Amino acid sequence: MKEANKKNIGIDLFAGAGGLSLGAEMAGISMRYAVESDTHAAASYRKNFKEATVFCEDIRKLSTDGLKSEPVFIIMGGPPCQGFSLSNTKTRDMSNPNNRMFEEFVRFVHDIDPTWFVFENVYGLTKFKNGDENIQNHIEKRFRAIGYEVNSKILYASDYGVPQRRNRLFIVGNKNGIKFEFPDKFDYLVSVDEAIGDLPVLCNGETLMEGKYTISFEQATPYAQLMRKKSKAPTQNIVSRNRDYVIERYKYIGEGENWSSIPDHLMGNYADKKRCHSGIYKRLIGSKPSVVISNYRKSMLIHPHQDRGLSVREAARLQSFPDHFIFEGPVSYVQQQIGNAVPPLLAKAVMEKILSYK
Template sequence: MQVEQKGLFKYSGIDIFSGAGGMSCGAMAAGVSIDLAVEFDKHSANTFKKNHPNTLVIQDDISNINPKKYITTPPFVVFGGPPCQGFSKSNTKTRDIGNDNNNLFREFIRFVDELQPQWFVFENVEGFQSFNKGKTLKSLELTFKGLKYTTSHKVLCASSFGVPQRRKRFFMVGNRDGIKFEFPKETSTEITVKDAFHDLPKLINGQQDSALPYISKPQSQYAKLMRGATKESTQNLVSRNRDYVVERYAHIPQGGNWRSIPNHMLDNYANLDNCHGSIYRRLNLDEPSVIISNYRKNMLIHPEQDRGLSVREAARLQSFPDSYVFEGNLVSIQQQIGNAVPPLLAKEIFSQLISASK
């Protein structure tokens, strides 16, 4: 997959709330140049700059930015995913209109209103469509209708588009020329964890190697695609878990979770009934991964080795190519990967935008 701008692109894009650049990575693979990216987090912005050196990256609060200062003609597409904590189904404490993060999607509207792109792509968590009993979604549709955009929306699962992860995301796509966007068709073949991991090096708990040889040639088309021209596996960085945590891992079979751990080994939990099913989940080699949103905190386990996932393994599950380099400390990198839109999923959407524009 292409991650660096080379030559001229016919289509121009603006990425706001860009994070580490998952959507931009997919957009570029589809043929969209990224002229401007806006990201508040320093480490994420540095990752974006590292992998997209020809893009103007602004690291600032988006409310401080006048887009017309940098973009003088309407772009092909404005896209991005405002922070989603306020809409997530897993957020049981502040999932309400008062959550400050929920107001950031109004900044997305402002950029679309001021730049008047041909298309926009708004991305968020699956729970966005049901938030506030669907009233927020309806309000967003009416707002864009007032701006003369025809909209379509759908929840897509990444595993249906060549990504080895069952990750669902909400997308709203709008067009200024009256085109009703049709979302890309799902594929029938799922990519498994084995397809993603088979050639990556074996690691141990807490291992920190910047580069290691691949252990085999690509044995799946997916691994071949992820490797591209990359000669070795980079950022083989694994969090160091305490010994008692690693001992718990040994009790969990593929596809299992914390329930497989003997109760006497979980005596630090006050109430096991409150444990979420995603905690201590060991991935199944023969299936796509579960969602990896916060894979360090949830302690997702390698399918065959008693340790957490490495940075490169998590990036593979998100469909970031092996050439993609993440900046910042380990915790920040893990969060950047977990927050990202899978590039292969994004590529399908942007490819469909281009097809609909011809």
């Protein structure tokens, strides 16, 4: 650990595989503790943050007493967000226990009293109400009540060097009375081809745990060079196997197109083709940032130039996880970890701005 970083102690709640933590470490924050109840995500976190202590348990049962051994600079985290997602039409109310997990985040901030906090969540939270009160406003008032100056904003990952059009709500607070300003947008976008164009050519269902880059480091794009900086070879080049009729459908879909380009005679198992979500069977556009990488296997996101789904490493690249970052668990759990993560480069931009106030 660098001497300059010793006072920048961080705690990650609802940490997942560690997207927020990785961005924080890139900026100069030392992650000391993480809380994550999913065993596979917690294993990924332990694999990549060897100096951090990981509590793999229900946060509601975890006391904050053991996390107060030294002053904490920042607490970060994204409480479970499925209940706030605009795609969730069944439990977008406070009867969903996941929608109350922000209470645990507030508890940790109140008890541990960090200098800063970063609360991250889906855009849908801005539209969510509990009775007549907007839940975002309620959360911000809770933080102000315990002594924090608060500011919030919807940030787009593609504005901060991430090759993906993903928007997330960030609520940032500090107890020093600082009126936090969010980082300025970058003056460039990173495309899908720039992000993954040097990764191995793969087939449907292929598993290549260690592959070879298709071009040299010097020939790679600046983004690919950033991803390859600490890696000699791309790992976890794993493509889920789709059935032959699914691959046949892919052949009819051009870049930027979706299921609507598939001939009707190949969609016989769909009762009503017109009711398909626009994000299903979406082929990425090589020259533009990706659409949102959520559960990319279930939505059947298609490689821009190959008739197959995305590999684990390609999806990780589109989320801005570097190639040395290893995910643990069965492939379906790994895919979900990637889809749930905060893009590290987006987190890095926010954390660097916070550190600029020191």
